[in-house]
Amino acid sequence: MPRSATRRTEGADIDPRDTDLEGFVGYNLKRAYMIVQADFRATLGEGGLSPRVFSALSVCVSHPHITQSELARLIGIERSGLVAIVDELEEKRFLRRVPVPNDRRVQALVPTDAGRAAHGEAVAAIRAHEDRLFADMTGEEKQTLLILLRKIRAREASR
Template sequence: MQREFVGLTHLEGLLGYTLRRTQVAISRSFVQIFSDLDVRQTQLGVLNVIEGTPGLKPSQIGALIGIKRANVGPLLDELERRGLVRREPAPADRRSHALFLTEAGAALMTELHRREAAHEERIATLLEPEERAVLLRLLRRVEQGCRDMADEEAGPEGDDGL
């Protein structure tokens, strides 16, 4: 006898719940592919941004990929301890730091990009190319809409959430 789970049926109809379950499944796949390199998704995002735009300040990186200010410092400290990132005084503001990949960081990025492509391909095979494009567009619209709502609720004096 199969029993209907009304609570689960309710949850499966919620965008937030379904997005979270999807994110957890994708994260598990990520861990399988990257765990031996000891790289987490957030670290990969930071390394990608630094590689693509060297010289950014920590606050800029946090804002670009949605990391809270309180979390950017410890994350960069860890990447620096591992010899992947270096901080230099920012040319325009000596009180701040500009971030760059080290040689070891740049070398690691070659392997990270290879695995990143494999991970993305692994997920992309679940959708037709047109479906993937539509899904990305819809997810970006939901993200931006949620950010806009949060900004409106915070008001002009509100916290920027970083």
């Protein structure tokens, strides 16, 4: 059956592959990202950490006493956008803003015990979520994907 016969208002047999859209990395990147972040949120649940809040907590755990400006740069957002994130983490008692003696402008971010525990649990949940979501990919494929995504990210460093 020629496609032209069923093209109008039919749609059921439309092959998404024949749009030039499907050939673009950007489009596929967005669709994949939407799926992963939706599943991330579903995994961590209603009161759970959002992707960006988890990212911030994760860096604070790895780099205690990091400043907000450094953290913002590291996770790729503006300083102003970080305020609400740190507010949320501080309200949850997952970290504290600690004054720094030598420079009274900055406030170092220090994870609490509860923060480290919550981080550990989140990491476990997210590992399970990614294992589930990428179950049809081999370990090598996942590694290749990481390498290629980091290659795109490397473009950002030069800005």
